[in-house]
Amino acid sequence: MYKPISITAVASISPLGTSLSEAWNNYKSPQHHISENTFQNITALVAQIPETSQKFIETLRQSDNKYKSLDNTVLYAMYASREAIKNAGWNGSDNFGINIGSSRGATHLFETYYDDFLKNNKAQTLSSPTTTLGNISSWVAHDLQTQGPEISHSITCSTALHAMLNGIAWINSGMCNKFLVGGSEAPLTAFTIAQMQALKVYAKQKATLYAIEKSYPCRALDLNKTKNTMVLGEGASMACLEVGETKNALAIIKGFGYATEILEHNISISSDAVCFQKSMQMTLGDTNPEEVDVIVMHAPGTVKGDLSEYNAINKIFCNKTPKLTTNKWKVGHSFGTSGMLSIEMAILMLQHQEFIEVPFIEKQKAPRQIKNILVNAVGFGGNAVSILLSK
Structure with a gap:
């Protein structure tokens, strides 16, 4: 950028x-x-x-x-x-x-x-x-x-x-x-x-x-x-x-990435979401993966969709996976709007310096600080986008 x-x-x-x-x-x-x-x-x-x-x-x-x-x-x-x-x-x-x-x-x-x-x-x-x-x-x-x-x-x-x-x-x-x-x-x-x-x-x-x-x-x-x-x-x-970095900025866009993968089925992505791996890697650029504090996942609530994205995150972040969250358990999947609602959620966490967890997932230890948040989205067609926001 x-x-x-x-x-x-x-x-x-x-x-x-x-x-x-x-x-x-x-x-x-x-x-x-x-x-x-x-x-x-x-x-x-x-x-x-x-x-x-x-x-x-x-x-x-x-x-x-x-x-x-x-x-x-x-x-x-x-x-x-x-x-x-x-x-x-x-x-x-x-x-x-x-x-x-x-x-x-x-x-x-x-x-x-x-x-x-x-x-x-x-x-x-x-x-x-x-x-x-x-x-x-x-x-x-x-x-x-x-x-x-x-x-x-x-x-x-x-x-x-x-x-x-x-x-x-x-x-x-x-x-x-x-x-x-x-x-x-x-x-x-x-x-x-x-x-x-x-x-x-x-x-x-x-x-x-x-x-x-x-x-x-x-x-x-x-x-x-x-x-x-x-x-x-x-x-x-x-x-x-x-x-520019304005005085009234809620967040700075620190990185962005995108990728499309060849599909085996009309609605599914690969078991380890190659498109997400590529979009997240592109987004990180020279940023150390350990600097990412939270990932707001796309996580649509499907068995394969959630797991494939999780597998992709593990491939990119190895053994130092950031804290993971999503908002679809609360507000459903609003298709084309969903990615920006995830951006809004990320900005709120940056502003309030508080991690929003998923209540039925085993409680994660809250990050010491929330400085960098990665947001993911993907749709039919395997077209993934990742955005890295910084406080």
Whole structure:
């Protein structure tokens, strides 16, 4: 990396709420945010944004007549983006770049329009412009009144961290000195959940809302589980990137890496996650692996996914494995948003100098200090990204 880059703000809307203080308080609790809900005729465990957050989104939807036709994916992105630039002290005249991705895009709206087409054999007027993936960043740019470059993309579950890579590249090129990056996902529809169930990766046992007892339906990072326990979540998360080491930096991007591996199956990576080994090695660069205090794992809650990433970490860090954690047992897997929610979790640990553990995993000795945190993400296609954050 040729130029140091600061993260000057993060903001999100997720099952943890809408502010960093809410998120931190929820991370401090052993409670999860997974509940059972029914979508059309499909009943499943999911992690939804709370009712108070849903009201914020509905207020945003009603604030402009043009916004009434937009999918939640776009509205979640708008909400989180507004909060992020406010926290960073940016305004539209800064002409910062925007790269917001989504694995699925306007899932709910697309399915609604398609159902209507099957019934009437005629498409509604706005069915195309409101379901194209590119409308996320363009609508956010419209809402924020900025004139910088706009990028929307989908690289499955590593989408948000690929957005961060793009922001880093634009800043290093000198074409921009500020970039808003992140992901947005609203995948809680019957068809999307059915797709995950068809892959046999979805959790089946019932959940007790906010249960503190033994009921943790998503067993992300539990390497002894014998069944897949992935649960879908929703939300959006954004980060503001600025060139240099700024005074208001929440964290400095110390390294980044990426890799893709040749797959033997459409959804799986190798047993020792070669893509993660390569992305983590690239991220570390000249950094001594022993300087990494914590790794926020992708850990989707599947048997093979969690174990392969763990094996890759052991290959790179040998016998001095950093403390390991994840947030998917608490907030589910929000596809393209998940990597940026992990970045937010890492920044909170750096700020508070406190390790957030997984409650059903054997207690790890807390690190003496938290100076460097590695964040991982990977998706269908074996496209891994690793980001190293420094205090």
